[in-house]
Amino acid sequence: MEQRALTSELGSRIGERVRLAGWAWRLRRIGAIAFIVLRDRGGTVQVVFEGRRPEYAAIPSLCAEDVVSVSGTVRADPRAPGGVEVSGESLEVISRASPLPFEVNLPEVKSGLDLVLDNRVVALRHPRAQAVFRARAALIGGFRRFSEAAGMLEIQTPKIVATGTEGGASLFAVDYLGRRAYLAQSPQFYKQMLVIAGFERVFEVGPVYRAEPHNTSRHLNEFTSLDWEVGFVRRAAEVMDLEERMLREVAAELDRRCTGELSVLQARPAALLPRSEIPRLTLSEVHSLLETRFGKVSPPGDLDPEGERLTCETTGGAAFVTDWPVASRPAYAAPWEDRPELTDSFDLLLGGMEVTTGGRRISDYDQLVESFRLRGLDPDDFGFYLDAFRYGTPPHAGLAIGAERLTMALLGLANMREAAYFPRDRDRLTP
Amino acid sequence: MEQRALTSELGSRIGERVRLAGWAWRLRRIGAIAFIVLRDRGGTVQVVFEGRRPEYAAIPSLCAEDVVSVSGTVRADPRAPGGVEVSGESLEVISRASPLPFEVNLPEVKSGLDLVLDNRVVALRHPRAQAVFRARAALIGGFRRFSEAAGMLEIQTPKIVATGTEGGASLFAVDYLGRRAYLAQSPQFYKQMLVIAGFERVFEVGPVYRAEPHNTSRHLNEFTSLDWEVGFVRRAAEVMDLEERMLREVAAELDRRCTGELSVLQARPAALLPRSEIPRLTLSEVHSLLETRFGKVSPPGDLDPEGERLTCETTGGAAFVTDWPVASRPAYAAPWEDRPELTDSFDLLLGGMEVTTGGRRISDYDQLVESFRLRGLDPDDFGFYLDAFRYGTPPHAGLAIGAERLTMALLGLANMREAAYFPRDRDRLTP
Numbered sequence: 001m002e003q004r005a006l007t008s009e010l011g012s013r014i015g016e017r018v019r020l021a022g023w024a025w026r027l028r029r030i031g032a033i034a035f036i037v038l039r040d041r042g043g044t045v046q047v048v049f050e051g052r053r054p055e056y057a058a059i060p061s062l063c064a065e066d067v068v069s070v071s072g073t074v075r076a077d078p079r080a081p082g083g084v085e086v087s088g089e090s091l092e093v094i095s096r097a098s099p100l101p102f103e104v105n106l107p108e109v110k111s112g113l114d115l116v117l118d119n120r121v122v123a124l125r126h127p128r129a130q131a132v133f134r135a136r137a138a139l140i141g142g143f144r145r146f147s148e149a150a151g152m153l154e155i156q157t158p159k160i161v162a163t164g165t166e167g168g169a170s171l172f173a174v175d176y177l178g179r180r181a182y183l184a185q186s187p188q189f190y191k192q193m194l195v196i197a198g199f200e201r202v203f204e205v206g207p208v209y210r211a212e213p214h215n216t217s218r219h220l221n222e223f224t225s226l227d228w229e230v231g232f233v234r235r236a237a238e239v240m241d242l243e244e245r246m247l248r249e250v251a252a253e254l255d256r257r258c259t260g261e262l263s264v265l266q267a268r269p270a271a272l273l274p275r276s277e278i279p280r281l282t283l284s285e286v287h288s289l290l291e292t293r294f295g296k297v298s299p300p301g302d303l304d305p306e307g308e309r310l311t312c313e314t315t316g317g318a319a320f321v322t323d324w325p326v327a328s329r330p331a332y333a334a335p336w337e338d339r340p341e342l343t344d345s346f347d348l349l350l351g352g353m354e355v356t357t358g359g360r361r362i363s364d365y366d367q368l369v370e371s372f373r374l375r376g377l378d379p380d381d382f383g384f385y386l387d388a389f390r391y392g393t394p395p396h397a398g399l400a401i402g403a404e405r406l407t408m409a410l411l412g413l414a415n416m417r418e419a420a421y422f423p424r425d426r427d428r429l430t431p
Numbered sequence: 432m433e434q435r436a437l438t439s440e441l442g443s444r445i446g447e448r449v450r451l452a453g454w455a456w457r458l459r460r461i462g463a464i465a466f467i468v469l470r471d472r473g474g475t476v477q478v479v480f481e482g483r484r485p486e487y488a489a490i491p492s493l494c495a496e497d498v499v500s501v502s503g504t505v506r507a508d509p510r511a512p513g514g515v516e517v518s519g520e521s522l523e524v525i526s527r528a529s530p531l532p533f534e535v536n537l538p539e540v541k542s543g544l545d546l547v548l549d550n551r552v553v554a555l556r557h558p559r560a561q562a563v564f565r566a567r568a569a570l571i572g573g574f575r576r577f578s579e580a581a582g583m584l585e586i587q588t589p590k591i592v593a594t595g596t597e598g599g600a601s602l603f604a605v606d607y608l609g610r611r612a613y614l615a616q617s618p619q620f621y622k623q624m625l626v627i628a629g630f631e632r633v634f635e636v637g638p639v640y641r642a643e644p645h646n647t648s649r650h651l652n653e654f655t656s657l658d659w660e661v662g663f664v665r666r667a668a669e670v671m672d673l674e675e676r677m678l679r680e681v682a683a684e685l686d687r688r689c690t691g692e693l694s695v696l697q698a699r700p701a702a703l704l705p706r707s708e709i710p711r712l713t714l715s716e717v718h719s720l721l722e723t724r725f726g727k728v729s730p731p732g733d734l735d736p737e738g739e740r741l742t743c744e745t746t747g748g749a750a751f752v753t754d755w756p757v758a759s760r761p762a763y764a765a766p767w768e769d770r771p772e773l774t775d776s777f778d779l780l781l782g783g784m785e786v787t788t789g790g791r792r793i794s795d796y797d798q799l800v801e802s803f804r805l806r807g808l809d810p811d812d813f814g815f816y817l818d819a820f821r822y823g824t825p826p827h828a829g830l831a832i833g834a835e836r837l838t839m840a841l842l843g844l845a846n847m848r849e850a851a852y853f854p855r856d857r858d859r860l861t862p
Binding site: 209 | 435452454455470471472496497498525526527528529531550551552553555556561564565568571572579582584585586587588589590591592593603604605606607608610612614621624625627628629630631632636637638640642644652653655663794795814815816818819821822823824825826834852853855857860861862
């Protein structure tokens with residue numbers, strides 16, 4: 001069979017005969033002329049069938065989303081999007097579609113989120129959804145390229161673990177061949193252990209799990225975490241520097257490589273970042289700012305969603321919030337030497353919400369054991385992790401970025417579920 | 432503080448003063464001269480301290496694996512590995528190491544696998560382990576680059592699922608907020624659904640789970656799967672073609688980019704692949720071959736580990752085994768149109784074992800429902816997957832490669848656990 005061409009290649013094949021294959025996106029007839037907009041992974045093109053010929057026999061019965069193979073000749077047409085259309089010569093139906101659960105071939109899908117998520121395979125065919133996930137992949141690819149260029153090794157750590165990083169809260173339990181195990185809330189312990197194991201600088205793109213019953217527009221129970229852990233650094237600020245450079249490079253790369261996707265989404269990721277350096281404010285400075293400017297009192301040692309949004313509004317879209325109290329951070333967070341009630345840690349707020357948590361870690365064995373004890377955690381439950389600190393540990397720091405949250409922020413999506421292929425939340429375990 | 436240099440940069444910095452940081456790998460004293468071999472992520476270098484100076488005060492108490500920072504001047508030394516050594520000027524101890532659970536600074540670690548795995552963070556510091564995981568990352572990176580160049584989109588699919596791909600066997604159960612869920616055995620259903628959702632060609636690098644009580648050198652309960660699913664292909668052979676090209680490119684890239692690692696491991700991945708095309712034999716041809724050549728009778732519809740090994744011995748190291756019986760494959764495997772008892776599917780044997788399973792999938796809804804029924808599975812349990820086939824489905828095929836098995840095969844490792852950072856097996860849930 002003739003090699004298949006993609007709709008995105010047709011601009012350079014004017015006058016040639018091609019075979020296309022894809023979904024019947026839009027169908028229209030005017031008298032004896034049939035117009036079929038064919039959609040493939042490259043985009044869409046209009047195919048025009050004039051007159052009645054045996055090769056067109058399948059056209060009258062064609063339905064939206066049938067999979068078809070079309071042969072025809074590429075013609076320049078300045079009125080068409082992309083500047084080409086195809087003069088159809090034959091059409092073969094590869095697979096028939098049943099009536100759709102909702103209309104997908106509209107400029108914007110108008111159905112409710114539940115119907116869209118229940119019928120994810122149909123909903124994802126919309127150019128807007130295609131654009132979200134192509135941009136998401138570019139974003140993750142950009143994170144990976146930056147990390148490798150910064151000397152980090154890509155790792156894959158176990159997601160079945162014996163204990164959580166913060167005790168038993170928010171953990172999904174797994175029956176592990178008769179033993180009780182859990183799904184990893186984060187690769188925190190393992191990425192630190194691999195820094196200590198001599199890899200020094202590591203990154204991971206992998207799933208993480210939170211057994212939280214929240215059902216908000218920005219929580220999921222399973223999501224993709226972009227993690228760094230970097231040895232031989234002495235301040236969290238070095239990781240903030242690295243993250244800021246990474247975000248600017250990734251946003252610029254998206255602007256450059258995903259022009260079609262960003263235009264569909266009307267998003268401008270690079271424009272979301274402040275022109276000058278992302279401001280770095282301590283949590284206590286942020287609390288004062290919110291109180292002075294908005295009369296808002298924040299929860300002690302924390303920022304609520306409204307506080308995150310208002311902070312971004314006053315800082316040009318993004319802010320690093322530093323110096324979180326020991327009580328607000330996990331046992332592995334390193335306190336400042338001269339202010340032991342505060343940690344050398346940060347959150348990054350972007351597009352009105354927290355997208356990153358990071359900081360310097362405790363690297364001294366005795367101090368770490370004591371930090372677990374202070375939180376009422378039994379060091380024996382964390383022995384496999386604590387042991388790693390006994391055999392020569394470089395100072396280190398790192399961060400975790402929620403990939404869906406970062407995608408949501410950079411693309412301006414309303415709900416984090418739009419950035420997950422098959423979201424898992426309190427109510428949703430399928431598809 | 433002076434910027435840190437890596438040991439791997441020193442060849443171009445002869446005569447300069449540098450600051451190094453890393454682990455004290457080997458220690459030796461001859462009279463008033465102390466030799467410290469310092470190890471960092473770039474490799475090792477010998478630092479020589481002559482005489483007695485206050486800046487050397489920490490040296491007498493130094494132990495193997497202490498983390499140190501060293502300043503000194505780089506000197507050319509043709510006798511040294513790498514052609515340089517460092518004339519030490521000062522040394523600071525950053526972190527002390529307790530006595531080690533086993534000697535790691537030997538040319539080869541002689542301790543048993545259990546001790547090595549119990550103390551993974553120490554064991555991974557050995558240059559051989561460092562080489563394995565740097566090669567593993569290069570291999571996964573090569574797979575990813577090839578997949579992207581072939582037009583595939585990188586996806587991340589949920590690992591918490593409502594049902595297995597083959598019913599209830601070998602599934603880890605998860606308590607999902609009070610509902611029963613499972614860990615995904617493979618991204619099979621979801622990668623197919625994303626092909627059907629219009630992404631057409633997708634790949635994934637992610638964890639998969641098998642609740643099997645095996646405890647062999649080539650089974651793990653959690654491993655990394657490299658997955659492809661490709662739409663608009665009509666024969667599994669197209670995926671075999673693609674895999675063969677990928678393997679040759681990845682092996683050549685390893686030979687080129689990981690010269691140091693491969694030399695430590697004495698591995699030559701490219702030499703493992705047959706010079707001419709990888710032979711493609713049907714399962715029944717392989718059975719005959721094993722019986723004729725070795726008098727070996729294979730289990731019906733299957734190959735045992737010895738059969739896999741012997742097959743590789745007779746085919747120059749690798750073989751695609753095709754045409755598996757319907758009864759040996761899952762419900763989604765597509766039977767041949769003219770031989771409905773056999774499927775258009777394949778395994779790839781490499782280095783004596785199966786590293787890939789792949790094939791064409793059933794893309795017709797009614798045929799797929801029937802295939803589940805024939806296996807005694809209730810189609811209603813798979814509704815979220817089957818539904819995807821109702822709205823226009825291109826023909827498609829794909830494969831899954833075990834990353835640890837491929838690493839093991841290409842690097843010639845004796846045990847799959849050597850290719851996993853923190854292996855999960857019947858007995859091992861920590862570290």
